[in-house]
Amino acid sequence: MTQFADDATQPCLPRSYLRPCLLLLLAEGGSHGYEMLDEVHALGLSGADTGGLYRTLRGMERDGFVRSWWEPSQSGPARRTYELTEVGEVELRLTMAAMASTHRLLGDVLQRHDAARHERQLP
Numbered sequence: 001m002t003q004f005a006d007d008a009t010q011p012c013l014p015r016s017y018l019r020p021c022l023l024l025l026l027a028e029g030g031s032h033g034y035e036m037l038d039e040v041h042a043l044g045l046s047g048a049d050t051g052g053l054y055r056t057l058r059g060m061e062r063d064g065f066v067r068s069w070w071e072p073s074q075s076g077p078a079r080r081t082y083e084l085t086e087v088g089e090v091e092l093r094l095t096m097a098a099m100a101s102t103h104r105l106l107g108d109v110l111q112r113h114d115a116a117r118h119e120r121q122l123p
Contacts, residue, residue: 017045018040018045018048018052018053018056019056019060019095020092020095020096020099021039021040021043021045022036022040022053022056022057022060022066023060023065023084023088023091023092023095024043024092024096025039025040026066026082026083026084026088027084027088027089027092029083030081030082030083030084031081031082032071032079032080032081032082033050033053033054033057033079033080033082034050036053036057036082037049037050037053040053057082060088061082063087063091064085064087064088065084065085065087065088065091066082066083066084066085066088067082067083067085068080068081068082068083069081
């Protein structure tokens with residue numbers, strides 16, 4: 001039995017799925033961390049937390065994919081705002097192409113499993 005069999009409602013997503021999600025969200029427009037965390041949860045990463053999100057954003061900034069700055073807030077402390085760089089846009093295109101390829105592969109595997117299950121009554 002695999003580690004994922006205990007909870008069939010949780011998708012089998014790699015930890016690195018957070019990075020492409022953030023690239024996509026930032027391509028849609030600049031944002032700050034807590035707003036992005038809500039959007040990441042809406043994309044299905046309900047287990048993502050603020051610590052992991054900010055670590056990933058710092059790594060993406062070190063890699064040149066995003067830039068950030070402090071922005072004053074009228075309703076509290078200043079917030080760090082993030083936006084995608086041109087290098088980040090290239091990374092987004094490459095990452096989405098790789099994910100599309102993985103999507104096709106997984107679709108083929110699932111389709112074959114469904115056909116075999118139908119023919120031979122597999123679980």
